[in-house]
Amino acid sequence: MTKNKLAHSFSITIPATVFQDKMTQKLAEIQKEAKIQGFRPGQAPLSLIKSKYESAVKGEVLDALVQEYVDKTFKENDVRPALRPKIELKQFEDGKDIELTVDMEALPKVVPTDIKTLELTKMSAEAGEEEINEALKKLADSKKTTELLDEKRATKTGDVVVIDFTGSIDGAEFKGGSGKDYYLNLGSNTFIPGFEDQLVGHEIGETVDVNVTFPDTYHAKDLAGKKALFKVVLKELRRFKTPEIDDAFAKLFGAESADKLKEMIKTELNREYGRIARMHAKRALLDKLAETHDFEVPAGMVDLEFDSIWRQFEEAKKNGALDEDEKNKSEDALKKEYRDIAERRVRLGLLLAEIANQNKVSLTQEDLTAAVMAEARRYPGQEKTVFEYYQKNPRALDALRAPLFEEKVVDFILDTAKVADQKVSVKDLYAYDPDKK
Numbered sequence: 001m002t003k004n005k006l007a008h009s010f011s012i013t014i015p016a017t018v019f020q021d022k023m024t025q026k027l028a029e030i031q032k033e034a035k036i037q038g039f040r041p042g043q044a045p046l047s048l049i050k051s052k053y054e055s056a057v058k059g060e061v062l063d064a065l066v067q068e069y070v071d072k073t074f075k076e077n078d079v080r081p082a083l084r085p086k087i088e089l090k091q092f093e094d095g096k097d098i099e100l101t102v103d104m105e106a107l108p109k110v111v112p113t114d115i116k117t118l119e120l121t122k123m124s125a126e127a128g129e130e131e132i133n134e135a136l137k138k139l140a141d142s143k144k145t146t147e148l149l150d151e152k153r154a155t156k157t158g159d160v161v162v163i164d165f166t167g168s169i170d171g172a173e174f175k176g177g178s179g180k181d182y183y184l185n186l187g188s189n190t191f192i193p194g195f196e197d198q199l200v201g202h203e204i205g206e207t208v209d210v211n212v213t214f215p216d217t218y219h220a221k222d223l224a225g226k227k228a229l230f231k232v233v234l235k236e237l238r239r240f241k242t243p244e245i246d247d248a249f250a251k252l253f254g255a256e257s258a259d260k261l262k263e264m265i266k267t268e269l270n271r272e273y274g275r276i277a278r279m280h281a282k283r284a285l286l287d288k289l290a291e292t293h294d295f296e297v298p299a300g301m302v303d304l305e306f307d308s309i310w311r312q313f314e315e316a317k318k319n320g321a322l323d324e325d326e327k328n329k330s331e332d333a334l335k336k337e338y339r340d341i342a343e344r345r346v347r348l349g350l351l352l353a354e355i356a357n358q359n360k361v362s363l364t365q366e367d368l369t370a371a372v373m374a375e376a377r378r379y380p381g382q383e384k385t386v387f388e389y390y391q392k393n394p395r396a397l398d399a400l401r402a403p404l405f406e407e408k409v410v411d412f413i414l415d416t417a418k419v420a421d422q423k424v425s426v427k428d429l430y431a432y433d434p435d436k437k
Contacts, residue, residue, distance in 0.1 A: 006105050006298050008079060012069050014098035022061045027053060062092065070102055079106035082298035105298040110354040113292055118417035120288065122281040125429040127269035135265045136245050143252065146183065146238040154201050155237060157187035161199060162236035165210075169228050176220070177228070181235070192218075192228075199232060208232045217320070276429055281419070282410050283434050289351055290344055297346045305342035313338065352409045361412050363405050371400050 027049050036044040036052075066087060074081065085104035092098050127135075146160045155161055161184055167177030186196045198210045210230040218224040243249050247257045255261035313334065316322050326334060356362065376386040390397050424432075 006082070006108060006296055008077070008102075008104050008106055010070075010073050010077075010102040010104075012073055012100050012102060014065050014069055014100075016095055016097050019061065019065060019098055022065060023054070023057065026057050026061055030057070062098070065098070066100060073102065074104075079104070081105070082107045083300045083304075105300050108295045108297060108350065110293075110295060110350055112351060112355050112358065113289075115355065115413050115416050116418075118285070118288060118413070120281060120284055120414070120417055120419045121422045122284075122414070122419050123277045123422050123424045123429055123432065125273045125277065125424050125426045127266045127273065127426070131269055131426055132262055132265050135269060136262070139253065139265075140242050140245055140249070143249070144240050144242045147241045149237045149239055151237075152203065153237075154203055155186060155199060155234070157200055158239075159186050160184065160238040160240060161186060161204075161234055162238065163199075164233040164235060165230050167228050167230045169223075169226050174223065174228075177230070183238070185240075195230065199234070202234055204234050204237050206234050208234065273426065273429060278414075280429075280432055280434070281414060285410060285413060285417070286348055287434065289348060293347065293351055295347065297343060297350065301346045302339065302343050305345050306339050309338045309342055310335070349406075352406060355413065356405070356409045359412060359416075361409055363401060363408065367404060367408065368397065368400065371404050372397075375400070 027046060030053055031044060031046055031049045033041070034044055034049060034053075035041050036048065039045075039048075066089075070085065070087065082105045085102050088101050088103075090099040090101060149159075163182050163184055164180045165178060165182065167174060184191065184196065184199075186200055189196065192212045192214060194212045195210055198212075199208060202208055208231075210232050211227070212230065213227050214220075214223045214225060216225045245258055245261075250256070250258045250261035253261055253264070255264055313322075313326070316326075329337070372387060372390050375390075376383040379386055390400075
């Protein structure tokens with residue numbers, strides 16, 4: 001046996017006599033059940049059974065013995081494989097001992113700190129009148145309508161105009177370039193840059209030529225970067241009308257009165273603030289665990305985690321969704337940064353697993369059911385379909401287990417550690433950035 005940190009290589013010998021005994025035992029089991037023409041069930045001679053079934057049985061017996069001896073070797077050497085071991089059969093001939101080699105990476109011995117001694121700070125914020133009124137305003141804006149303005153004047157930013165439009169490129173109309181009775185809020189920047197500005201200062205009834213250039217990054221590749229002319233007919237001038245926040249308005253959201261609606265909003269805001277505070281506390285906890293634990297992690301596990309991160313990076317790059325920070329770094333610098341992240345994730349994952357093991361923290365069926373229900377609530381009206389999806393797709397359910405398990409262990413640690421409450425403003429809660437301490 002040779003060792004190199006967490007990498008291990010074992011040479012294993014399975015005596016020929018052991019293999020032969022297992023073969024004889026297996027063939028004897030088959031003999032008891034075999035139905036062969038000319039013999040009563042279970043009465044066919046062993047020599048006939050051997051000639052008929054030996055080839056088929058060899059592989060099954062070999063696999064079982066290899067697994068038995070590999071498991072025994074790991075147990076004797078007090079190692080647990082981090083990933084599937086690489087097993088290579090060196091010798092397998094009739095009458096000779098079976099020889100094989102096993103290369104593997106072992107899980108490290110993880111010794112967590114006493115989590116009762118961990119000292120952390122958890123923020124807390126509470127919704128006040130300002131936050132509640134802001135939320136009420138957003139609700140009112142979500143229910144706003146428009147009303148016709150019966151006055152003759154030029155359009156201005158902030159108006160809502162009802163328009164018909166037809167777009168063309170080099171004199172030819174293009175697909176998706178026309179519309180009728182479209183409500184456009186001037187200044188909303190929902191149309192191509194420059195389109196809305198050219199409709200300001202005109203009167204209803206006019207036909208306006210709007211000349212624009214599609215952005216180079218426009219989603220329709222056949223239009224990107226091209227110049228277009230839109231013939232726009234101004235048909236109506238309207239303005240937004242925001243509903244009054246009263247008892248009738250509250251009933252639109254299932255509340256008995258405006259006061260009850262405020263209570264509902266306060267409860268919901270505080271729940272959201274609690275979620276954010278818990279997220280910050282989790283980050284602080286993981287940072288502290290990372291700072292106080294330094295043990296070697298299996299390179300194979302780090303490679304798998306890094307590959308996953310890098311695939312996400314390449315997908316984001318392909319879709320033009322990279323952060324400015326990522327755009328300004330070389331590929332080599334990014335790979336080093338992401339490998340460090342991968343190593344941190346693996347180390348923390350192993351540490352959390354050991355904390356869970358020592359404290360008997362595990363997922364229950366109720367935990368999984370609750371997670372599936374939470375997932376289903378994200379798709380109103382399709383809850384049954386979501387439930388059936390997870391019932392029929394064990395892999396999808398497994399994908400929920402890892403993050404769910406992590407959250408349960410984190411909650412256990414936060415409940416056990418010395419956590420001090422730090423009251424902050426809502427603004428400070430949202431502005432907190434642990435990377436800019």
